[in-house]
Every structure is written in structure tokens, then in C-alpha cells.
Amino acid sequence: MTVVLKNPKGKVTVKMRAGGAEQGSGDGEKRGRKASKETRRQQLIEATIDSLAKRGYSDTTLADVADGAGLSRGIVNFHFESKENLLVATLQFMSEEYGDHWNSALEKAGPSVASRLWAIVHADFDRKICTKRKLAAWCAFWGEAKSRPTYQALCGARDVKYQETVIALCADLKAEGGYDYEPEPMALSLCAMLEGLWLRLMMGDGTTREKALEAAIAFVVVVFPRHLTLQGPKPQ
Amino acid sequence: MTVVLKNPKGKVTVKMRAGGAEQGSGDGEKRGRKASKETRRQQLIEATIDSLAKRGYSDTTLADVADGAGLSRGIVNFHFESKENLLVATLQFMSEEYGDHWNSALEKAGPSVASRLWAIVHADFDRKICTKRKLAAWCAFWGEAKSRPTYQALCGARDVKYQETVIALCADLKAEGGYDYEPEPMALSLCAMLEGLWLRLMMGDGTTREKALEAAIAFVVVVFPRHLTLQGPKPQ
């Protein structure tokens, strides 16, 4: 919906979007013509995630993104030069948001290794990260990643840091608790399971966020029974 | 590479593909003009998997598929009516092949529940199923599944039967061995982990088939220590 107002002189003076698509950054940001370059880029990235989620990678068009942002057809090439750039920027944004999220979850966690593992597993199923919309966008990129080195690098960067962290946590728990398996395979299976649960959530079979979290918890509790219970990390 | 032969009258009589792309069904099948409808369809499905693996879903074109099969441009619409039909048939084929594979692995397995679980986990990493090429094709479909009900149904069908089987195996092991966790979440986390490992294999980070299998084994051994060891199922 577009609102067009006319001033007393009869000239068009305001032409901006009304309604619910305002997904830019901070609330104080200016809209319409006044929006800053960064705000506009973020707005287009959000519209891209919407489009990826709604129509999938291969049906995402610049026209759909522009419509979703309530702007004109040429807008993406104006701000991003090309469709490819927009998609890379979108993946970059999601990748950073994901990384920031689990890092801050680790910082907020208690000092014990057990509570840190508990926190990082829960972070993956947090409402901020784990929405239908974003999972669908992730999956769209995964589907293209193998044939596009740029996507592969960005998805890979996401995983490497995460997995190293999980390996370290598993190694620390082993040192503390006397488990007798290797940290690397254990961490790999844990990370793979978390991604697999995301995949399930996207695919929309019966799996819900609650069931997925329950399954993830069941896993880590069985693997580290001396440190974790179904109710949470044991006090050291 | 295309071979063109001329008969004594100077007319072109044979025009068929030479080389290594002959991935159709049985060896006795005829080639060239003589190929049966089913052979031709299978040949095109294999070329589709190749194209999906090489170029990804969004860059897979009918021209590329036809080239890959060594046939002309209109061939797909002749045998499948539309691109969409070809892709659905391809997914159907992969889905059936996958299902047949783990079902026959279960049949070949020993009678004990432990050896059946062992077999089904190994089946996922068998060289016949778990190739770069096929994993990439699966991933391409997953990426589009959320916005295409047909794909979603076919991918879902793949999973539901599998997961029910795994739940039953987990429940039987629990009954036998006195483990105290619920079969459903445990089976879900196991299935999710197997899919997640496939995802890793496709993405081409350092994960190899051997490491993936090792991680999967580490998991089930930890979960069912009374029935499984790293070397295989325990004799009952």
C-alpha cells in the first residue's frame, strides 16, 4: 500500500510505505527518502530473507524483494549493484547474527564447562535465531552452497568456529569427568545433530522447536551424564 | 563427444554418445535410437543428478541435462513433458533408491536388534548411496523443498518410514537393555545427526565419509553401550 499526500501547492511531497514491513534497524531511523544507506541495505536484506523463505532460492526475484521492501524495481541494483551481491550480503548478515548469538550466549553462561555446553545447545533453538523464516533462508543457501564457492565459504566460516568451540567443550568435559571417547567425533556428531534438527524444523514434518530441543538435550545428557541432567547442568 | 557414422549411401545413420556417461540401468539395454522409453528416462534422470551436483538447482537447465545425456534440446519435454516432471521423477528415483537401500541392509543384517541398528547406520554411509554427486542432489532438493509441496512430500516420505524404523529399534533396545530414556527423542536426534552428517559431507568442509561414519558410530555406542561397541554389535 502506497500513501501519496499532496501539499497545498498540489505537488507530491510524501511518498512512503505504510504498514508492517518496517524491519530496519533502530526505531529512531528515518524512513522514506531520508533513510540512510545502511538502513536501506538492511531493509532490503530483510526483504530478501522473506523472499527466500516464501519462494525459495530459485524463485527469489529482485522484483519480489523490491515489492517486499515497498520500493521500486531498480532499487536493489542501486544499493547492491547486483543480485549476487545482495544474496552474499544477506548470507553474511545471517552468518554474523548467528555467530554473535552463540558467542553472547556463551558469555552469559555460568563459568562451568557444563553450563557453557548447555548454553550453546540452547542458543541454537532460541526464538531469535530459530524462526521458520530464517531456517528457510539458511536452507536455501545450503542448497546452493556446493556449486558456489562464495556461499560455501560463508557457510563454512559459520561452522568452523562453532565446531572448534564444541570440540574444546567436549575435551574439557572429558578431562573433568573421565569419559573415554574422543572429543572430535563426539563434537562432530553433536554439531551435525544440531544442523540436522534445523533441517527437520525447516522441512515442516511434525518436528517442533520444543521436540527438537528435547532431542538435543536427550543427546548431551546421555553423552555427559556426570555433568548434565534433563533439568540442566549439574552444580560442579 | 559425439560420433557420427555414415553408411555407404552417405546418409547419417547412427548418432550416439560415446564415453563414460552411460549410467543407465542394465548392461544389456539398447542405446541410440533403440533405447526403450524407460532406459531413456533413466538416462535423463542420471544426467539431471549430474547437473544438480555440478551446477546446483537454480542453474540446472534442460539444455545442460540434454547435453549431459548426449541428446538433443527437446528431449526432456518429449520424455517428461516438463522440467518440473523431470525433477520430480529424479527426486522420486533417489527417494526409492535410498529406501530400497536401507531396507535391504536391514534384511541382510543379523536378527538381533543391535545388529539391525548397526546395519541401518552403516547403510547411510555406503558408497552406493553416499557419493558427492548424490548428496549434492539431495541438498539441492532440500533447499527448494520448503517452498514446493511436491518436493516436501517426497523428502518427507523418505524420512517418516526411516524414523519410525529407528524409533522401533530404539524402543526394542530400551526394552532389552534397561536404558531409561525415551525412544522418540533419541531416535529423532539420531536421525537428525545422520542427516546433519550428510549435510557436512556435501558442504565440503574437511568432513570425510570415514570421519562421518566414525562420529555416527561414536554416538550410537555411547547411547547403547550394552549393545554396541566401536567394533560392532555385541553378541547377545
Place this chain on the structure above:
DNA sequence: AGATACTTGCTGAATGATCATTCAGAATAT
């Protein structure tokens, strides 16, 4: 304050490239 020129953000019609689909007719089999 008002007028003027200049900058920046944005628009949307036009362009050209890519690609699925069609189909008339050629090649081959029966």
C-alpha cells in the same frame, strides 16, 4: 527569507539475455 544550483536517493520503462516449451519434420524401427 527566498531564490538558485548542486547532490543524493529513487523510479520505472526499455533492453537484452536466458531458458522452457513447442512443433514441423527427419531419422529409424516395424
Place this chain on the structure above:
DNA sequence: ATATTCTGAATGATCATTCAGCAAGTATCT
């Protein structure tokens, strides 16, 4: 001769990209 399988040029649809021009904001001058 007739039916079947296949070809490849033509067609039309979709879509990314371009760009001339408009509108809003800002600086400078009177």
C-alpha cells in the same frame, strides 16, 4: 507404409540490469 523416437530452430515468457530523469535534501548566494 506406418508408427515411434528424436531433433533443433522458433517462440514467448521471465527476469536482471541499465539509465534517463524526477524528487527530496543541502549548500550558496542575494
